[in-house]
Amino acid sequence: MDAVKRAVLATFAVICGAEPSCETDLREEICHDGMVGIISFVGDHSWCLMLGLPRETTTRLAIAFAGFEIPIDSPDMGDVIGELANVLAGHVSARLEEVGLKAQMSLPTVARGQNVELLLPHALPTRRMPFSSVQGKFWVKVLMARSH
């Protein structure tokens, strides 16, 4: 989890122009309004990384990342969120490799909508980390599926 947190802080520091802060309010809304980027990892451990951006954060972060405005309901926004998840996952993967844990990343899956509910497998350890950036709040969730 520390590797994930450090990757988030480092990655979003470059994208946002300032390091985001970790939030202490761990309350989670059942339904999400905005976008979610999901990347799976298979290797020494099988796990899943999710990046959740509320609607307001999505548009502001897209401008910070891409350098131009992108409508939230456009296919390009799916590209951007997928890339953000990809970049974050790449940095997490690099940090895990430093401690001897190798994994192969999947291509990103992106979900968009109101009242989006992520239905995750039961009884698997998950950890949700909320953050706050210049562009707004976002969260990162990690699900650990299997250890080989």
Place this chain on the structure above:
Amino acid sequence: MKLRALVIDDSRVMRNMVMDSLCKTGIADFEFTEAGDGGEAISKFDPDQIDIAFVDWNMPGLNGLEFARHVRSLRWARHVPLIMITSESAEGKKQDAYDKARITCYITKPFTVETMRRALVPIVYEMVHRHDHDAKPAPTAAPAAKPGGGFFSKLIKG
């Protein structure tokens, strides 16, 4: 200097970001050809029409590493610089790209215009140097000393 660049990424937004950043480096006057995956890139790749290629790693279908390996298997295309621009930042992955695909340079996302510029200056310098060497007849006497502070010297120092 004009450079014909092939930009390969399955994300249209990323291709635009790469092209925008390349233009902002000021290193060359770029003319772009785009491809959305490795297969399309192979069909568009012609070493007589493309001076340099910028390729993402993770793409559906043929990925960037496979594209790079294909290009390096072509004897007449081995001179073309291949720049990998990817979210894969692990050292092992980077080493794989250099060892298995013999890419020229590796840039991790997110990148800045300055990162791009610093990576490209020595590559473009080498391209110009090779072009000038190929174009010149073999010297019959020692060449005269050139004055210092040429374009690339200033670019590297800057």
